[in-house]
Amino acid sequence: MAQDTALLVGATGLVGSYCLKALLNRGDYQRVIAFTRRPLSEQHARLVQTTVDFDKLDAIEPFPTADVFCALGSTIRRAGSQHAYLKADFEYPRTIAERSAAAGAKQFVLVTTAGADPKASNFYQRVKGELEKAIGPLPLESVHFFRPSFLIGKRTETRLGEALGAAALRAFQFALAGKLRKYRPIAAKTLADAMLAAAREARPGRHIYHYDDILSLAGQL
Numbered sequence: 321m322a323q324d325t326a327l328l329v330g331a332t333g334l335v336g337s338y339c340l341k342a343l344l345n346r347g348d349y350q351r352v353i354a355f356t357r358r359p360l361s362e363q364h365a366r367l368v369q370t371t372v373d374f375d376k377l378d379a380i381e382p383f384p385t386a387d388v389f390c391a392l393g394s395t396i397r398r399a400g401s402q403h404a405y406l407k408a409d410f411e412y413p414r415t416i417a418e419r420s421a422a423a424g425a426k427q428f429v430l431v432t433t434a435g436a437d438p439k440a441s442n443f444y445q446r447v448k449g450e451l452e453k454a455i456g457p458l459p460l461e462s463v464h465f466f467r468p469s470f471l472i473g474k475r476t477e478t479r480l481g482e483a484l485g486a487a488a489l490r491a492f493q494f495a496l497a498g499k500l501r502k503y504r505p506i507a508a509k510t511l512a513d514a515m516l517a518a519a520r521e522a523r524p525g526r527h528i529y530h531y532d533d534i535l536s537l538a539g540q541l
Contacts, residue, residue, distance in 0.1 A: 323387045323426060324350040326519075329416055330391035331356055334473045335431055338512035339389050340367075342541075348520060353384050355416075374412045383419045387427040387519050390416060391512075402443070410447050414454050421458040427522060428460050429515045434469040434502050434530065456526055463526045464518045466511060468534060473508035502530035513538040 326349040330336035343352045344364045353368045354360060360369055372380065390413050399405040417428050436448035452465050514529065514537035529537065 323385070325353060325384060325386035326351070327353045327355065327384050327386035327388045327420065327425075328391070329355045329388070329413070330393065331360060331362075332358065333391055333393060334471055334508045335393070335511055335515075336389075336391035338473070338509045339391055339515060342512050342516045343389070346516070346541075348516065349387070353386060374408075377412065377415045377419060380419070383423040385424040386420070387429070388416065388420045388425055389429045389515055389519070391431045391515075393431060396443075406447065410451050410454075413451055417455045417458055417460075421460050425460060427462040427464070427519055428455065428458070429464045429466070429519055430455065431466050431468065431511070431515075434467045436465070436467055461524050462519075462522055464515070465526070465528045466515060466518075466534065467502065467528060467530050468506050468511050469503040469531065470505040471508045471511065472505050501532060504531050506531060506534060510534060510538045513541040517541045 326343050328336060328339055328343060331340045331354040340352070340354060340360075340362060343349060344362070344367060350366065351368060352364070352366050353370055355370050355372045357371065357374065359371060392408060392413050394405055394408040396402055396405045399408055413430065417430075420428060430451070432448035432452055433445060435442065435445040436452055437445055438449040438453050440446040440449055455463060511534055514534040517537040517540045518527070518529070
């Protein structure tokens with residue numbers, strides 16, 4: 321692992337909170353920088369908390385040179401509109417990736433979604449696909465796109481639709497076989513462990529991970 325610093329974006333979310341724990345509990349990085357809108361309750365000698373205005377990411381100087389773990393994610397309902405959702409789930413991660421690449425980052429680890437595709441009819445999957453397309457060509461040695469389906473874990477906010485969907489999929493996941501296996505629900509902690517394991521491997525190129533890939537990677541940690 322070439323970098324001694326990890327930059328985590330989205331540490332207050334479900335996946336991000338598990339990422340933060342994994343990064344701090346293991347000694348892969350000497351320093352863990354967390355970009356957040358509000359202060360974290362977490363305290364650690366290797367943790368550097370940076371409260372940022374995500375609308376002013378271009379004003380951050382100098383931008384840290386680090387392996388980047390981006391777990392930003394919202395919903396249209398929470399964001400308030402499609403426009404606001406695009407800012408949170410497309411513009412912010414893209415800007416972070418661009419600025420990180422310019423600062424000399426080697427790796428970018430991003431959570432998107434199962435079925436991500438710029439041509440998808442589903443708005444959510446299309447936005448995530450467009451984000452992958454925007455980040456893919458950047459001058460980064462390793463880019464890791466994680467495409468989980470429904471995430472299992474305790475959120476700070478209630479997402480009833482996701483909770484009901486995940487419960488239904490857990491009940492019938494035996495039917496999600498073959499090409500449908502990638503839509504099986506997965507624990508947020510498992511996803512976070514897999515993200516760190518991918519960064520440890522630091523394989524050059526662009527990589528996409530679905531359900532089985534995520535389980536395999538997490539088992540290596």
